[in-house]
Amino acid sequence: MTSTPAPAPDPSAPPAKPPFDTVAFLRTWGTTLFLLLLIIGFAAWNPRFLSLRNALNILTEVSIYGVIAVGMTFVILTAGVDLAVGSLLAFAAIAAAWVVQHMGGDLPQWLVALSVASAIGLAAGYAHGKTITWLKVPAFIVTLGGMTIWRGATLILNDGGPISGFDAGYRWWGTGTVLGVPVPVILFALVALAGHVTLRYTRFGRQVYAVGGNAEAARLAGINVKAILISVYVIVGFLAGLSGFLLSARLGSAEAVAGINYELRVIASVVIGGASLSGGAGHIRGTLIGALLIGVLSNGLVIMHVSSYFQQVVIGLIIVAAVAFDAYAKSHRGKV
Template sequence: MTAPSSPAPLATDKPRFDLLAFARKHRTILFLLLLVAVFGVANERFLTARNALNILSEVSIYGIIAVGMTFVILIGGIDVAVGSLLAFASIAAAYVVTAVVGDGPATWLIALLVSTLIGLAGGYVQGKAVTWLHVPAFVVTLGGMTVWRGATLLLNDGGPISGFNDAYRWWGSGEILFLPVPVVIFALVAAAGHLALRYTRYGRQVYAVGGNAEAARLSGVNVDFITTSVYAIIGALAGLSGFLLSARLGSAEAVAGTGYELRVIASVVIGGASLTGGSGGVGGTVLGALLIGVLSNGLVMLHVTSYVQQVVIGLIIVAAVAFDHYARTHKA
């Protein structure tokens, strides 16, 4: 039908460089580099090792939870209770070590275990509510968000718990080689999450449930188990993160983790995961978490108030998803 002189490219042309596809594939890292360059030019203190470590420490606390959120979003789920569960687990752990155990060389170990296990149990309960009671995950975790926060306030009448020894505080402010401990933990968690999703049968099943739950069930995947397990995983990671945060601040606070659900979900979404499930990965999430960290830090250095930061981060989340949709529907 087309005239031979038509300038339209033939389908059989050798693949040309597709800028849109390239930009889409690497959009998070491109945007991250752009931000680093802009902030680096704008403020000479931004591009320093000290500031880089500062950003990484900040990112690590919610980045650990974002690794878990990757699993949850991969199955097509959501968890908005993570901030509250973090607070509850950390304050419960602090309560146990200060009021029950007292001071000792291994208080950090008890706190670490208690905090992580409470998070695990809390997440497991939420996962069971999703699979047994067939309540949508958003509703379950919205309820959980209030329940855990309320329980946190009940536990110590809303006050903080402090008085940790040096071994405990090392987990928040110590260093391994030259890296802050939370950064090392984040790296380990991210690596483990990546390996699990990329190389294990469990990871394949997580992708399968999010890709098509009915097809997964008919392929012999235990969909309920996978669903419950991802909520348990993110719960455990929220507990771990809560322990690290209390160690870093020197106290477990009832308001800790407020608003984390947004940062954590934003990290995963900006990292390219689909909210309908089945696509995404830990690599993207880590970049997404870094991007938010760089943005917050850079804006602070430019003396932009935290109110404006919230506006900017919100707009970027929407823009990232809009761009993703645009690139998906406009590919050659």
């Protein structure tokens, strides 16, 4: 603020090589270490935990909501949130099943269902994004509304009942394997890879980070902020639709109560993975670890015969602890 000529020490001079920083190390690798410790712990408790069957079972469970968590990473990077994903998943699944049942035609069931579920996800995501940017309603409110709307629509569509009776081709998407790997796991891997590459290596990815880091600066840097915001809700919507398709294929029926509380599990995955709810920081690798952590924990606690009520308490504690540690690490960095 002043033009006083003062001999200023140069703050940009390259610093000496810093000593090993435990806090910074734990900030990057803490959740991964914790995940490994959990796996070792559960395996020591009960060797069945590490059996191939159980491992694949965990991975398949994780894949269903992990697919959405990849999309949620994009949303949270822009400092947004999508609470509607669980309901949207159910609606896309039941609408797809309804179309298969009532106007199937000659096309394969899975193709019809996949197309319908994806299309519904894309359209709903676009509607969310457009409402957020155009009417300037906060994402929390728009998707809170969406959460109720899509759940209601799901119940209306088949009077609250499930739709089942899919053929083998449909069910393969949820229960089949390729070279021993369950199909949902393969799809999750592909989606996560695509998400990682997009965020890390593309212009769009850079713009997502920029919008979340500082929306005003992003606009002044020539980024179409509204288009980016709409895109991320379209992405998460599409992936919620895809997840709905996978879940109904796995269960063999589209349930009106499917995906309840998924939004929380998905958001928790992203946040445990180190993403900041205020936007601009986070990555798919972290989300992957976060999603696995929740999956391993749920499964491991079951194997340890911990009640499902108690599981919720544990998962809640871990979410808060992860974020608290991140906040502590940030202030620690500020002090050095």
